[in-house]
Amino acid sequence: MKAVARAHPLWLAYILHRISGIGLALFLPVHFWVLSLALNNAAQLDAFLTLSDLPIVKLAETGLVFLLAVHMFGGLRLMALEWLPWNAAQKTWAAAATAGAFFISIIFLMQAI
Incomplete structure (x- = not known):
């Protein structure tokens, strides 16, 4: 029964x-460290x-934008569930949210290159 539910x-x-939440949680300490460089060591920030x-x-930034978009759309999906x-259309909305996250990250990548 569990195998069917997982599909x-x-x-x-x-x-x-x-x-995506775990990935963002792992990124957050690095982000705060880089922000602290802006306050405490501008030369090291420039080098970084x-x-x-x-x-x-x-490419990693594109992955981060994807994680942010997926997490945001996933949160919207959870709010919709609550x-x-x-209804049966929720599968379509979940797929559309993932496609939207992918679209947003590809736009970011195209602008970053």
């Missing part, structure tokens, strides 16, 4: 929302920011 698209949306021109960093009546 459900909304279960996959649930997992993607959890993974030169890394942002590397293609791998641009506040709106359940």
Whole structure:
């Protein structure tokens, strides 16, 4: 019975929302550290920011934008589950939210390159 439930698209949306939350939680301390460099050590911040021109960093930023978009749309999906009546179209909305997150991250990548 569990194998059938795990194949459900909304279960996959649930997992993607959890993974994006973990990814963002792992990124947050690094983000705060870089912000602290702006306050305490401008030279070290400038040296760190030169890394942002590397293609791998641009790709990582695109992944971060994807995680942010997925997490935001996943949160909207959860709010819809709590506040709106359940219907069969929710699978379509979950797929559309993932596609929207992918679209947003690709637009970011195109502008970053």
